[in-house]
């Protein structure tokens with residue numbers, strides 16, 4: 001039974017769902033990195049929010065870990081490349097807290113416009129400072145949205161409802177989506193110059209880090225108010241302090257900080273600054289949503305192989321997972337076969353899907369072909385990191401799909417182009433779920449893949465089969481099955497022999513020395 005650790009505070013719904021789905025679950029929050037490292041090896045899944053840092057070091061001890069599930073959006077607390085390298089799927093819940101976070105940004109904007117926190121504190125202190133707090137209306141003001149994805153889009157929609165004019169900077173925002181939202185797509189400089197309020201909703205990336213630095217802040221409209229409910233590193237906090245102190249920025253509302261938890265900060269105590277402790281996603285509804293989603297996604301993956309919302313792996317729906325299962329086996333066998341008969345550097349791989357196979361979600365199949373292909377050539381390859389390894393090594397990967405599959409209702413063919421030649425291997429499913437090889441290097445054959453196999457390219461001449469059988473028999477190697485194929489009588493032929501044990505280089509050398517043998521290779525699966 002797969003075992004999951006919940007290491008941050010998640011809604012109790014997550015525990016219920018894991019148990020209902022037949023998983024064992026432990027809840028251990030507030031673990032120090034060393035404490036997490038000491039126990040992570042026991043778990044197949046790790047469910048987190050933002051407090052747990054899933055570092056390379058933690059992952060190095062995660063010997064059984066298959067999936068990290070982030071109950072939320074940002075995965076900047078997970079070393080995704082390190083997880084990918086170890087074959088750990090990283091999932092998030094991209095929509096579960098979007099409305100809640102957008103509402104927090106809108107609440108922050110109202111709070112800034114009317115200085116509600118300071119007025120509240122003053123009134124509680126019995127001061128009744130009616131003349132001290134003079135706010136501004138939102139009506140008719142320009143809101144600049146930096147990052148107009150899920151959350152930015154909801155903020156823009158709400159702001160349009162408040163009769164604000166919304167301008168958005170987001171290189172990936174399509175003109176159609178901008179029109180649909182009723183926002184004007186602008187460049188960053190334009191946004192900075194025009195906005196009365198600026199709200200940030202991008203992920204923290206190399207491009208967005210410090211997007212509001214001293215230079216950018218200097219270009220903003222005097223009296224601008226800034227809201228950040230995305231990530232701390234988007235604003236240079238010292239530059240913001242200087243702009244507030246100079247009176248250029250009228251106010252800032254921050255839910256996120258460069259270093260969290262932020263227990264001390266140069267902006268704390270400043271009346272122009274409103275702070276919340278990363279509460280953007282903290283509503284009952286959002287926490288139920290993300291806990292439920294992450295538990296379901298992780299359970300699906302661990303119990304059925306379905307993949308949803310993964311950042312480092314193609315999606316596989318729960319409906320597709322059982323259909324794909326026999327194909328996954330076939331695809332891995334084909335990839336492994338091709339990898340084992342390939343002797344020189346791989347330049348390109350083409351995976352052809354024909355007939356029924358062409359109608360499937362082929363991305364996971366291609367990923368597992370690549371895993372099979374690379375496994376004989378290097379260590380620690382899995383279907384999560386195999387596509388990345390191919391990219392890093394300039395191995396061009398392509399897929400083709402065809403409706404008709406010749407003699408077969410369904411066919412997968414792997415074509416590997418090396419520095420010297422092209423090799424191919426194809427297979428089908430017999431009875432819908434039994435993988436069979438049906439073509440090797442364009443020669444038709446019909447064989448089941450078994451743990452130990454001998455692949456021979458030979459000249460189609462009499463006497464070859466007898467000599468091979470005698471050689472294997474003399475070496476005490478039992479033949480389980482023997483498959484032959486050729487393109488025409490006397491032409492190039494292949495033999496694929498399933499044997500009951502590994503053979504070793506000595507015996508293989510003898511086989512290579514037999515008349516008619518062009519090439520012999522021992523394969524293991």
Ligand SMILES: NC(=O)c1ccc[n+]([C@@H]2O[C@H](COP(=O)([O-])OP(=O)(O)OC[C@H]3O[C@@H](n4cnc5c(N)ncnc54)[C@H](O)[C@@H]3O)[C@@H](O)[C@H]2O)c1
Nearest residue numbers: 074101147148149150151170172202203207229230280281
């Ligand atoms: N405060 C919180 O509790 C809280 C809660 C949820 C999400 N978040 C943060 O909010 C961020 C946004 O979430 P989302 O669901 O809207 O993500 P999203 O992926 O839907 O949207 C992000 C948008 O940023 C845009 N973007 C990327 N690079 C950009 C750049 N260089 N300049 C301008 N725009 C750029 C993208 O095109 C995308 O449209 C998350 O990454 C997360 O860090 C915070």
Ligand SMILES: O=C(O)CC[C@@H](O)C(=O)O
Nearest residue numbers: 049050071072073074281
């Ligand atoms: O889990 C949280 O409270 C914060 C979540 C938020 O930062 C996110 O990226 O989804």
